[in-house]
């Protein structure tokens with residue numbers, strides 16, 4: 161149960177992700193932020209308890225907007241360590257096609273645990289593999305999300321264009337359109353929560369231009385419109401993908417997106433690298449969001465996302481760790497550090513500040529997921545908080561606490577609160593036997609790659 165009224169008092173530093181001041185901390189009441197306090201200010205009404213945050217940097221809970229939880233089972237797998245996207249996918253598809261419900265449950269719990277420990281309180285996952293026996297993959301993930309206690313936007317992915325029809329994935333990994341759409345609708349009806357504080361939500365997410373047909377893109381957009389849920393896909397990740405779109409559809413990626421009815425504010429895209437100036441202007445005007453995945457983009461040598469041009473054009477921008485076979489971590493505060501440094505190479509040190517990047521990881525990411533109840537510290541927002549201590553060796557001698565989080569390489573939150581409830585205390589997840597989970601997950605990973 162969330163504590164009735166708690167004062168997170170006198171933080172060492174606090175980042176609201178807006179222009180509000182809360183140097184005196186904040187009051188949480190029944191799972192939402194009830195007060196932001198200026199320096200030296202006391203709560204307006206008595207509190208039930210206080211948490212002394214004088215050693216903590218307090219952030220809004222981080223929001224991850226792209227992942228593939230199942231890929232934690234194929235981290236650093238030797239055959240793909242040095243491959244770019246297309247051969248990487250073609251080598252991994254047959255392994256992933258063997259995924260079982262038990263393996264997915266373990267992989268999801270591991271990814272969620274790792275995210276939570278990195279300060280993440282809301283996670284989007286893009287699951288697009290539904291082999292025989294795993295038709296109810298998203299139901300398995302809902303269980304894991306409920307157990308770990310984060311919020312999640314579970315994206316019902318899909319693949320419908322197999323090798324035999326000119327697509328990239330093997331035939332046995334694709335599903336018929338009717339099965340994909342029926343499952344999407346079932347999941348929305350069963351699990352999608354609406355309104356402030358939602359814990360589990362569903363989005364529709366055909367995988368990528370080279371793995372689904374235009375028909376499933378159009379039908380997914382119609383279904384999403386009918387049920388008012390979000391749309392997600394990979395787009396403009398690599399030049400191979402661009403060449404595929406030109407060759408198969410006679411269109412560049414953004415024209416293709418437009419042609420299937422996806423260019424709008426309901427959509428957010430993973431990666432979004434290879435756009436020209438006109439395409440960026442169209443994405444911005446449409447309000448289509450982009451999730452920047454710096455580590456994956458470096459690992460697969462895909463390119464660098466034009467973040468500032470996208471933002472200047474009006475496109476919402478957020479961060480994602482991407483799947484753990486192309487990262488190979490699920491650590492969102494670490495991802496923010498990588499975003500800072502990769503984007504500095506493109507735009508220079510003066511423009512890419514820790515505050516800007518933390519803004520992407522919080523408020524920007526929340527916008528991508530269509531949420532205005534999370535991602536910043538303000539009265540009425542959900543009490544989702546990430547608290548980091550700077551007592552590790554890596555921080556010794558640092559001065560600016562907020563900058564130190566990224567520059568010195570924070571990787572583990574000391575405390576994490578979701579909806580007013582502490583889920584991480586002293587760097588440990590409540591009610592989770594992490595050692596047992598790691599042991600079972602390692603066994604499952606060995607079994608999967610055979």
Ligand SMILES: Nc1nc2[nH]c(O)nc2c(=O)[nH]1
Pocket residue numbers: 228245249367368371394397456482483486
């Ligand atoms: N980084 C990734 N890109 C992808 N495209 C696609 O179709 N699947 C993937 C994926 O798993 N990771």
